[in-house]
Amino acid sequence: MADKVFEPGIVAGRLASDAYDAHFSDLHPPLDRHEAVVAADRCYFCHDAPCITACPTDIDIPLFIRQIATGTPDAAAKTILSQNIMGGMCARVCPTEQLCEEACVREAAEGKPVLIGQLQRFATDHLQEQGVHPFVRAEPTGKRVAVVGAGPAGLSAAHRLAMLGHDVVVYDARAKAGGLNEYGIATYKTPDGFAQGEVDWLLKIGGITIETGRALGTDLSLEGLQAEFDAVFLGMGLGGVNALGVDGADKDGVLDAVDFIEELRQASDVATVPVGRDVVVIGGGMTAIDAAVQAKLLGALNVTLVYRRGRDAMNASVFEQDLAASKGVRIVTHATPKAVHGNGAVREIEFDYVDADMKPSGQTLRLAADQVFKAIGQTLEGDALPRLEGRKIAVDATGQTSVKGVWAGGDCASGGDDLTVTAVAEGRDAAMDIHTVLSGGA
Incomplete structure (x- = not known):
C-alpha cells in the first residue's frame, strides 16, 4: 500500500x-456562462449596497454583477480588478460567507445570498484566460520603490505603483513569488498552478522586477533599501x-x-x-x-x-x-x-x-x-524594523510606519485581520499614499 x-x-x-x-x-467547480447569468439575475443591484461596505477592497459588486448579467464579463473583471488586482485568488479563498455574502440582502431575506464569490471568479477567470491585462502604465515617473515580500500585500502594492508609473523591485525570501497564495493555502482551493498563473498575469503591467531568494535581515537591510530607493514597502508576512x-x-x-x-x-x-x-x-x-x-x-x-x-x-x-x-x-x-x-x-x-x-x-x-x-x-521575524505594536509593525491609516519613507501592510503590519483580501487592500492603499508622497503631496 x-x-x-x-x-x-x-x-x-x-x-x-x-x-x-x-x-x-477544485473545491468549487467554476460556473459556466449560463449558470453565471442565472446567478447574476438574483442580484437586486442595491443602490446603497451593503455588500460593498462588507468588502475590504470596496469592489462595486452590484456593478460587476450587472455587467455579467448583460453579457460583458471582461468589463466586470475590470471593475473587480481596479479595486482588487488579485480578485481571482480572492474569489477562491476569501471567506465571502462572512463578508459580502453575509451582508447580501438576499441572505437577510431568504437565507440564500447571491453567489458573489463564484461570480467574481467567473469574471476574472474569463479575462485572465485570454492573457489580457486590462491596465496600462502611466508615463514613467523616474521614482523607484522597493517592496519586501511577494505575497498578496506586496504584489498588490507593486502593481498599483507600477500602474502609476513608478519602477518597482520586489524582493522575496522564497524561490517563488506569491507568498501565502503560493505556499500557505490548501491545495484543493487553488489547483492547477493558479497562484503562479495569477502572478505571471499581474506582472504583465510592466515595470516590476522580482528577485527571489532575498530576505530582509540576511540579504537586505532596511537602511540599505532606503539609501537605494525613493520609498520602501514592507509586506513580508509572518515567517516564524x-x-x-x-x-x-x-x-x-x-x-x-x-x-x-x-x-x-x-x-x-x-x-x-x-x-x-x-x-x-x-x-x-x-x-x-x-x-x-x-x-x-x-x-x-x-x-x-x-x-x-x-x-x-x-x-x-x-x-x-x-x-x-x-x-x-x-x-x-x-x-x-x-x-x-x-x-x-x-x-x-x-x-x-x-x-x-x-x-x-x-x-x-x-x-x-x-x-x-x-x-x-505565526510571528514576525527580523531585526532593525520600524516600531512595533505588539508583535507587528505599527502603521497608521495609510500604512506609514515610524520610519520616514517606509510603509507596511499585510500580515506583518498592525490592524489587519490576516486575510488575503485585507492584505491586498492594505498594499493598494499604501501604494496610493506612496504615490502621493513621491508626487510631492503631504
Whole structure:
C-alpha cells in the first residue's frame, strides 16, 4: 500500500491513485456562462449596497454583477480588478460567507445570498484566460520603490505603483513569488498552478522586477533599501511559528502546519506526501482547518482538531468548520495542550479541558497521535524594523510606519485581520499614499 515509510504509521500513498485526483480537485467547480447569468439575475443591484461596505477592497459588486448579467464579463473583471488586482485568488479563498455574502440582502431575506464569490471568479477567470491585462502604465515617473515580500500585500502594492508609473523591485525570501497564495493555502482551493498563473498575469503591467531568494535581515537591510530607493514597502508576512511550549514538544512527529501545507502545495504529486494514521491539529484558524482537511484527504484514519476556546471564537469561518466536519475531521473545543508523550516520537498528546476563563477544569484528554500539526499562530521575524505594536509593525491609516519613507501592510503590519483580501487592500492603499508622497503631496 505504501511505498515509503517515514515513522511507524506515517506513510505516503495510503490511497488508490485515482482517489488523490478526486480529493484534491477544485473545491468549487467554476460556473459556466449560463449558470453565471442565472446567478447574476438574483442580484437586486442595491443602490446603497451593503455588500460593498462588507468588502475590504470596496469592489462595486452590484456593478460587476450587472455587467455579467448583460453579457460583458471582461468589463466586470475590470471593475473587480481596479479595486482588487488579485480578485481571482480572492474569489477562491476569501471567506465571502462572512463578508459580502453575509451582508447580501438576499441572505437577510431568504437565507440564500447571491453567489458573489463564484461570480467574481467567473469574471476574472474569463479575462485572465485570454492573457489580457486590462491596465496600462502611466508615463514613467523616474521614482523607484522597493517592496519586501511577494505575497498578496506586496504584489498588490507593486502593481498599483507600477500602474502609476513608478519602477518597482520586489524582493522575496522564497524561490517563488506569491507568498501565502503560493505556499500557505490548501491545495484543493487553488489547483492547477493558479497562484503562479495569477502572478505571471499581474506582472504583465510592466515595470516590476522580482528577485527571489532575498530576505530582509540576511540579504537586505532596511537602511540599505532606503539609501537605494525613493520609498520602501514592507509586506513580508509572518515567517516564524509560535512554540507549543509543553513537555515533549520537540518529539519527532510534532510539526508546523504551515510546513505541511507548503509541502503539499509544492509537491508534483500529492500522493508522495506522508501522513500519519492518527493526526492531531492544534489551532482554530484557517491554517488549522487546511491542515486537518488535507490530512484526512491524504488518507489519515483519524484526524482531530483541538482548539482552546469554543467554535464561535474560531478564526476559521463556519463554512470552513463545516467543511472539515464533512470530511471526517473531529473538532474538540475548550482544550489546551499539556504534554506530548512518546519515546522519541510522538505517540499521544495530552490536553487539559479548560473553562471560559482558560483555567484547567481538572479533566484531561489523551489522544493517540503519530503526527501533530501546530497551527497556533505565526510571528514576525527580523531585526532593525520600524516600531512595533505588539508583535507587528505599527502603521497608521495609510500604512506609514515610524520610519520616514517606509510603509507596511499585510500580515506583518498592525490592524489587519490576516486575510488575503485585507492584505491586498492594505498594499493598494499604501501604494496610493506612496504615490502621493513621491508626487510631492503631504
